[in-house]
Amino acid sequence: MAHKQMPPVDADQAPEPAVSVRGVGKAYGPFRALQGVDIDFPRGQLTTLLGPSGCGKTTTLKIVAGLIPATEGEIFVGGRKVSGPGPERAFVFQDFALMPWATVLRNVAFGLELRGAPRKEREDIARHHIAEVGLAGSEQKYPHQLSGGMRQRVGLARALAVDADILLMDEPFASVDEQNRRKFQEDLLRLLAQEKKTVIFVTHSIEEAVYISDQIVILTRNPGRVSRIIRPDIDRSGDFDELRRSKAYLDTVDEIWNELRDYLEE
Ligand SMILES: Nc1ncnc2c1ncn2[C@@H]1O[C@H](COP(=O)(O)OP(=O)(O)O)[C@@H](O)[C@H]1O
Numbered sequence: 001m002a003h004k005q006m007p008p009v010d011a012d013q014a015p016e017p018a019v020s021v022r023g024v025g026k027a028y029g030p031f032r033a034l035q036g037v038d039i040d041f042p043r044g045q046l047t048t049l050l051g052p053s054g055c056g057k058t059t060t061l062k063i064v065a066g067l068i069p070a071t072e073g074e075i076f077v078g079g080r081k082v083s084g085p086g087p088e089r090a091f092v093f094q095d096f097a098l099m100p101w102a103t104v105l106r107n108v109a110f111g112l113e114l115r116g117a118p119r120k121e122r123e124d125i126a127r128h129h130i131a132e133v134g135l136a137g138s139e140q141k142y143p144h145q146l147s148g149g150m151r152q153r154v155g156l157a158r159a160l161a162v163d164a165d166i167l168l169m170d171e172p173f174a175s176v177d178e179q180n181r182r183k184f185q186e187d188l189l190r191l192l193a194q195e196k197k198t199v200i201f202v203t204h205s206i207e208e209a210v211y212i213s214d215q216i217v218i219l220t221r222n223p224g225r226v227s228r229i230i231r232p233d234i235d236r237s238g239d240f241d242e243l244r245r246s247k248a249y250l251d252t253v254d255e256i257w258n259e260l261r262d263y264l265e266e
């Protein structure tokens with residue numbers, strides 16, 4: 001199969017990238033998980049990595065986080081080449097690594113504790129972000145006393161507390177039921193409007209991608225590579241039912257569906 005060309009980046013439309021992935025490939029032993037991946041992640045925008053299971057979404061996210069090395073290619077953060085983790089990037093894990101023996105407050109403050117922030121200061125900051133994600137009143141609870149969705153919010157509050165500019169989120173709403181998922185998506189968008197983060201968000205849901213994204217990177221597998229980059233132009237000012245019936249929304253879902261059809265119908 002011939003390789004498709006990446007569409008040219010529209011320099012007028014896209015702000016300066018917070019993160020650039022250039023020519024990245026990844027091999028796990030003899031298996032090629034990623035090949036020739038080029039992506040710009042515009043500053044202050046939400047980009048989703050969308051594609052079928054096994055196309056290398058998590059691998060791409062971990063490489064950007066600096067948690068695993070690329071086999072080839074380069075990662076630039078704020079224009080500087082990086083080869084490991086950094087405080088400007090925070091990973092919100094899928095099965096969030098919360099400390100089960102610590103309260104919500106301590107879990108959220110933990111990144112600041114590691115940096116040596118005094119107790120009062122880090123707890124004030126943690127309380128602010130716990131409230132921001134809608135968990136005020138749960139500061140003294142332990143992770144096992146929370147639902148999956150609430151634990152996800154604790155993970156997000158922890159990422160916000162260390163004040164990373166770049167949030168990396170791997171299918172954060174995957175284990176949440178449909179109704180709560182919609183609420184979390186709305187909450188996330190509202191939060192991002194205040195916090196101005198660059199977000200790299202992994203999902204395999206077309207609907208979710210179109211609803212939340214400024215930019216959608218469609219990945220296909222064997223080997224994982226970029227098949228297309230779409231910048232949906234969706235008006236999110238109305239309610240969700242309105243949006244879901246709008247032409248821009250339906251056209252974008254259709255466009256992605258056509259791109260991924262071969263993979264989704266396997
Ligand atoms: N540590 C690993 N060792 C070997 N193969 C791996 C490893 N991690 C991922 N893979 C393989 O690489 C491919 C991409 O995986 P992944 O990035 O997890 O995809 P996605 O998140 O899109 O489902 C899959 O085929 C997966 O089985």
Ligand SMILES: [Mg+2]
Binds near residue numbers: 057058059
């Ligand atoms: Mg994954």
